[in-house]
Amino acid sequence: xxxxxxxxxxxxxxxxxxxxxxxxxxxxxxxxxxxxxxxxxxxxxxxxxxxxxxxxxxxxxxxxxxxxxxxxxxxxxxxxxxxxxxxxxxxxxxxxxxxxxxxxxxxxxxxxxxxxxxxxxxxxxxxxxxxxxxxxxxxxxxxxxxxxxxxxxxxxxxxxxxxxxxxxxxxxxxxxxxxxxxxxxxxxxxxxxxxxxxxxxxxxxxxxxxxxxxxxxxxxxxxxxxxxxxxxxxxxxxxxxxxxxxxxxxxxxxxxxxxxxxxxxxxxxxxxxxxxxxxxxxxxxxxxxxxxxxxxxxxxxxxxxxxxxxxxxxxxxxxxxxxxxxxxxxxxxxxxxxxxxxxxxxxxxxxxxxxxxxxxxxxxxxxxxxxxxxxxxxxxxxxxxxxxxxxxxxxxxxxxxxxxxxxxxxxxxxxxxxxxxxxxxxxxxx
Ligand code: URA
Numbered sequence: 001x002x003x004x005x006x007x008x009x010x011x012x013x014x015x016x017x018x019x020x021x022x023x024x025x026x027x028x029x030x031x032x033x034x035x036x037x038x039x040x041x042x043x044x045x046x047x048x049x050x051x052x053x054x055x056x057x058x059x060x061x062x063x064x065x066x067x068x069x070x071x072x073x074x075x076x077x078x079x080x081x082x083x084x085x086x087x088x089x090x091x092x093x094x095x096x097x098x099x100x101x102x103x104x105x106x107x108x109x110x111x112x113x114x115x116x117x118x119x120x121x122x123x124x125x126x127x128x129x130x131x132x133x134x135x136x137x138x139x140x141x142x143x144x145x146x147x148x149x150x151x152x153x154x155x156x157x158x159x160x161x162x163x164x165x166x167x168x169x170x171x172x173x174x175x176x177x178x179x180x181x182x183x184x185x186x187x188x189x190x191x192x193x194x195x196x197x198x199x200x201x202x203x204x205x206x207x208x209x210x211x212x213x214x215x216x217x218x219x220x221x222x223x224x225x226x227x228x229x230x231x232x233x234x235x236x237x238x239x240x241x242x243x244x245x246x247x248x249x250x251x252x253x254x255x256x257x258x259x260x261x262x263x264x265x266x267x268x269x270x271x272x273x274x275x276x277x278x279x280x281x282x283x284x285x286x287x288x289x290x291x292x293x294x295x296x297x298x299x300x301x302x303x304x305x306x307x308x309x310x311x312x313x314x315x316x317x318x319x320x321x322x323x324x325x326x327x328x329x330x331x332x333x334x335x336x337x338x339x340x341x342x343x344x345x346x347x348x349x350x351x352x353x354x355x356x357x358x359x360x361x362x363x364x365x366x367x368x369x370x371x372x373x374x375x376x377x378x379x380x381x382x383x384x385x386x387x388x389x390x391x392x393x394x395x396x397x398x399x400x401x402x403x404x405x406x407x408x409x410x411x412x413x414x415x416x417x418x419x420x421x422x423x424x425x426x427x428x429x430x
Contacts, residue, residue, distance in 0.1 A: 003027070003037045010044035018057050025061035029159045035166060042163070042172040050177035055219060056226040058177070062185035063227075065159035069135060069191035071104065073143060076282035078103045078194035080274055081187050083207065083216070084112075085200040086349040087241035087375075091119045091149070092255035093271045093299075096307035099146025100298040101279045101291065106142040107149045108156065108190045112358050112366065115204065115349030120151045125249035125324055125368035129317030145310050157185040174206065180219040184227070194230045194282040196274055197221070201424065202239035204345025210235070210424060217427050232281045235425040236270065240343045240378055243267040247357040247371010247392065249323040256319075259305040264377070266422055272296060273423065281428075324369040326392035330399045331374075332406050333385050340380045340410060341417035347409035348372065354402045355393040367394050379419050382412055 001020045009016060016024075024041070027033035050058065071077050078098060082088055095105045109131075112118035120131045131151040133141070141148035152161075160182050167173045167182075187195055197220045200206070201213035217233035224231035243264045245254045257263035258271055276285075276292035285291035298304045312319040352358060356367035375389040376382065388410055393399045 007041045013048045021057045022061045029065040039170045046172040046175040055177045059181040059184045062159040063188045067155040068189045077192040078278045078282045079192040080196040082198040085238035086204040086345045087243045087246045089251035089255045093258040095147040097275045097304040099307045100303040105147035122248045126317040127321040156189045184223050196278045197233040200238035205238035233427045237422050244375045245373045246352045248368045250371045250373045261300040326369040327394045331390045332388045334382045337384045338412040339416040340376050341413045342411045344409045351402045
């Protein structure tokens with residue numbers, strides 16, 4: 001394979017052969033291809049796309065660019081991937097809940113960048129929680145406890161790390177073939193047989209429209225099925241944040257409420273729904289409804305919480321220790337009465353970033369205590385002077401900047417708006 005001919009092939013909208021694609025990814029992994037040629041090819045893919053078969057081969061080649069994990073357990077393995085959203089803390093209660101349902105959940109998560117938070121940053125706000133375990137320890141805890149949550153290792157899908165870094169600086173992140181191969185190569189490497197995708201759509205998500213979200217869901221499922229996994233996708237709303245908290249420790253606090261059978265209804269329902277579909281897709285239950293009902297009892301009777309606490313202790317964390325507290329807080333009050341007709345996810349995400357809860361660049365360290373809590377939700381009736389939310393930060397300057405922006409993110413009108421949908425579609429077959 002001559003690199004420039006390979007690039008020209010995609011520039012001219014042609015289809016790559018399997019042999020060439022695999023050789024290309026080998027060159028990405030072993031550093032024999034220079035950045036400029038990879039970058040040119042990424043832009044050609046961004047502009048001209050790939051066939052389903054090319055995406056499956058690319059994914060498989062990226063998946064085998066490093067170590068892969070295999071489980072031989074007497075229960076099914078399953079995991080989920082969310083494309084990311086504001087206040088999306090579902091993975092934290094979901095993994096132990098699925099383990100309580102009888103699944104094994106080997107979960108490798110990412111860090112947040114920009115306005116979307118990452119599960120690892122949230123977990124690390126629990127004092128002592130270690131997300132850097134060896135693969136041997138990851139496997140052992142998944143087998144013995146039923147779930148384990150760690151970060152990406154150097155050895156899993158290394159081709160993705162190089163490609164993603166180049167995409168990040170060449171305007172080629174929002175490409176469905178590249179996103180699909182990136183997500184799937186990492187998810188398939190961790191060894192789960194069943195995968196659930198939560199594809200978020202809305203102003204606070206990667207995918208802004210339903211057709212785009214459907215297309216990504218279709219490609220994730222098709223690629224997973226071609227490579228031998230059972231896959232299902234939910235398309236869920238990200239025009240408003242999930243729950244009443246945004247920010248790392250604050251989201252852990254809300255996740256613990258869910259595990260105690262409490263917490264906001266939208267977070268509780270999505271956690272149960274995702275668990276139900278994972279358990280049903282993995283054939284533990286005949287219907288998602290049966291699994292949902294049983295999962296509800298596991299939240300109420302404390303079994304899911306028990307597993308969370310075991311996982312936390314096994315990973316060095318202390319679930320009873322106080323979570324980081326902000327140095328300063330400011331409560332924001334409604335200036336007029338009415339109904340909350342929208343809480344704009346993207347604007348809330350940017351406010352959380354102003355407060356210090358996220359990362360603008362990869363090297364930033366988020367403030368674990370920063371964020372927003374007691375956030376009102378769409379549909380609520382509000383009287384003048386009621387609390388809209390409480391802002392948490394480490395400096396008064398951050399608080400003052402964020403306080404100015406909050407009224408632009410929350411709309412209060414005289415009449416209630418129709419309640420917006422939280423789950424748009426459930427896709428089993430592409
Ligand atoms: N998440 C990933 O892991 N990769 C992408 O390309 C986009 C989101």
